[in-house]
Amino acid sequence: MSSRGEQVEASSSAQETGDVSVWDIPAGVRIKQSVGRGRGLFAESSFKPGARILRTKPIVAVNSTKNLSTFCSACHLAPGDIAIARGQRNSAITLKRCQGCRIVHYCSQGCQTGDWTFHREECRAHKRLRVEYAKFRPNARLDEDLSWIMDERFRAVGRLCWARKREMQNGRDPDWWAQIDAMESHIDRMPQQQIMELGQQIQRFRQYLSAAERDTPGLADMEEYGFGRSSDLLKLFSAFQINSFTLSSPSLSPIGVAMSPIVALCNHSCEPNAVVVFPHGGRDMDIVAIRQIATGEEILTSYIDISLPLAERQADLKERYGFICDCELCQRSRETSWVDPRWCVYDSSGGLKSFEGECSDFNDCSQSSSSVDKHFDSMIQQGRAMLNEDEAGTLDVQQALVNFRSLIPTLSQKMPSSSYPLQALLRLQALLLSPPRSTADRDLAIASLSAAFAGAEKVYPAGHPTLAVISAEWCKLVAMDSPEDTPTDILKKLKQAVIGLRKTVKLNEVGFGAGGGIVGKEMTELLKACEVELSQLA
Numbered sequence: 383m384s385s386r387g388e389q390v391e392a393s394s395s396a397q398e399t400g401d402v403s404v405w406d407i408p409a410g411v412r413i414k415q416s417v418g419r420g421r422g423l424f425a426e427s428s429f430k431p432g433a434r435i436l437r438t439k440p441i442v443a444v445n446s447t448k449n450l451s452t453f454c455s456a457c458h459l460a461p462g463d464i465a466i467a468r469g470q471r472n473s474a475i476t477l478k479r480c481q482g483c484r485i486v487h488y489c490s491q492g493c494q495t496g497d498w499t500f501h502r503e504e505c506r507a508h509k510r511l512r513v514e515y516a517k518f519r520p521n522a523r524l525d526e527d528l529s530w531i532m533d534e535r536f537r538a539v540g541r542l543c544w545a546r547k548r549e550m551q552n553g554r555d556p557d558w559w560a561q562i563d564a565m566e567s568h569i570d571r572m573p574q575q576q577i578m579e580l581g582q583q584i585q586r587f588r589q590y591l592s593a594a595e596r597d598t599p600g601l602a603d604m605e606e607y608g609f610g611r612s613s614d615l616l617k618l619f620s621a622f623q624i625n626s627f628t629l630s631s632p633s634l635s636p637i638g639v640a641m642s643p644i645v646a647l648c649n650h651s652c653e654p655n656a657v658v659v660f661p662h663g664g665r666d667m668d669i670v671a672i673r674q675i676a677t678g679e680e681i682l683t684s685y686i687d688i689s690l691p692l693a694e695r696q697a698d699l700k701e702r703y704g705f706i707c708d709c710e711l712c713q714r715s716r717e718t719s720w721v722d723p724r725w726c727v728y729d730s731s732g733g734l735k736s737f738e739g740e741c742s743d744f745n746d747c748s749q750s751s752s753s754v755d756k757h758f759d760s761m762i763q764q765g766r767a768m769l770n771e772d773e774a775g776t777l778d779v780q781q782a783l784v785n786f787r788s789l790i791p792t793l794s795q796k797m798p799s800s801s802y803p804l805q806a807l808l809r810l811q812a813l814l815l816s817p818p819r820s821t822a823d824r825d826l827a828i829a830s831l832s833a834a835f836a837g838a839e840k841v842y843p844a845g846h847p848t849l850a851v852i853s854a855e856w857c858k859l860v861a862m863d864s865p866e867d868t869p870t871d872i873l874k875k876l877k878q879a880v881i882g883l884r885k886t887v888k889l890n891e892v893g894f895g896a897g898g899g900i901v902g903k904e905m906t907e908l909l910k911a912c913e914v915e916l917s918q919l920a
């Protein structure tokens with residue numbers, strides 16, 4: 383949480399960029415005004431694909447509620463990844479629960495001790511709120527019912543507020559707070575309705591803060607936390623919404639939220655030249671170049687999933703970040719002559735045409751044209767609903783696997799695997815089938831991932847880490863033996879696995895930077911094991 387407070391000489395662009403002296407700017411990048419986008423991060427030297435542009439520690443990172451018991455709250459890794467990172471693949475690592483709040487979990491004494499500075503008040507607050515909740519719900523199973531816990535956004539801001547208050551007891555705001563203060567906020571243009579909703583949530587948040595101090599939580603006095611006006615807290619939450627990142631596992635699963643003011647200076651493009659990743663867990667976040675970046679070029683990352691079609695990308699960006707993207711991909715996608723692989727179907731001659739059947743406005747899908755194939759439309763809607771349920775953690779896995787058996791073949795007949803939502807559904811099917819319980823399940827998962835990878839190659843830039851992750855998932859399944867495999871099958875699959883793994887190791891080196899992170903380490907080890915096995919069989 384501390385800032386090294388490196389003072390950067392104020393340049394002539396200081397007026398445009400704000401007070402640049404607050405930023406802890408690493409070598410290789412500089413802050414400059416970006417036309418139409420506010421401040422941005424620019425390359426001071428050139429970067430090759432796979433080069434790490436910067437590594438920093440998030441100023442705060444927390445797991446989402448559903449990941450509090452499955453990922454360590456300090457290193458933000460799951461047991462399987464911890465075992466790979468420690469080189470103990472076959473040892474069973476268990477997470478231990480904090481005995482105070484009985485909510486957060488840690489993988490080691492070191493992680494627990496290291497996190498205590500940030501968890502101390504949070505621990506007390508949870509302990510007291512648990513007691514309060516139990517008074518109203520005496521029958522609640524409090525270790526399973528986590529509905530009384532603040533969501534990750536509030537827990538993250540809570541950690542920041544407590545840390546600020548602690549340091550302010552020394553008489554002044556901590557240095558790192560100046561970076562938070564300098565982050566862009568959209569409070570001035572937030573609709574009244576949203577301000578009112580946020581205001582209500584903030585009341586609950588103040589009770590949460592005060593629970594760290596009092597047995598009967600009231601409303602925390604925000605002046606004690608350095609907030610002079612009530613709008614200051616609204617501004618902080620608006621800034622957090624715009625500037626925070628999805629905390630992801632080394633294989634890109636979303637697991638929580640993280641914030642780094644310097645990384646947040648990157649502006650967005652749907653055709654990014656760099657990515658933000660956590661290749662070794664949530665302690666460090668890296669910006670990695672995924673294509674050649676020239677000196678002076680702006681470093682652009684993507685805030686959203688770039689495999690989504692134009693309408694959905696624009697809706698996500700508008701809702702959360704308040705801007706309309708005008709990047710080259712969005713411009714191309716608006717041209718009627720261009721067929722976007724994300725949103726197309728087969729034409730009668732087997733070629734591709736833009737998909738115009740379903741409504742193009744994702745927020746109002748009652749607008750479907752009358753001439754469309756209603757059955758196909760409903761399949762697309764069903765697929766989208768399943769993706770949303772998966773994201774919300776409400777998907778019925780068994781039912782989904784049954785539905786996929788008709789849904790995926792129907793969609794595949796009409797659209798290529800690059801098209802939305804087929805690509806995402808293919809990946810989800812493979813994920814739900816893993817680890818496979820039968821040879822048939824394994825083979826279906828392999829086929830789904832092959833199709834998903836072919837589609838992903840058309841919608842992600844060549845060095846994107848998503849390609850590395852899909853490829854890694856495929857390799858793990860191909861390298862897996864089944865009792866039904868004949869010796870010929872085993873040999874054939876091993877050869878396929880070795881070819882796939884060599885490619886995957888390279889993809890990881892670009893998408894996650896040198897070494898490829900934990901996924902890269904796992905793939906390198908698997909490659910060695912498969913090569914040895916192959917040499918013994920050959």
Ligand SMILES: C[S@@+](CC[C@H](N)C(=O)[O-])C[C@H]1O[C@@H](n2cnc3c(N)ncnc32)[C@H](O)[C@@H]1O
Pocket residue numbers: 418419420421422565566624625646647648649650651703704705706707708
């Ligand atoms: C995480 S901040 C990026 C840094 C920001 N430009 C600043 O000055 O602090 C995100 C905000 O930057 C602006 N922004 C980022 N990418 C943009 C783009 N491609 N077009 C327009 N505005 C963009 C939007 O206001 C967005 O909410």
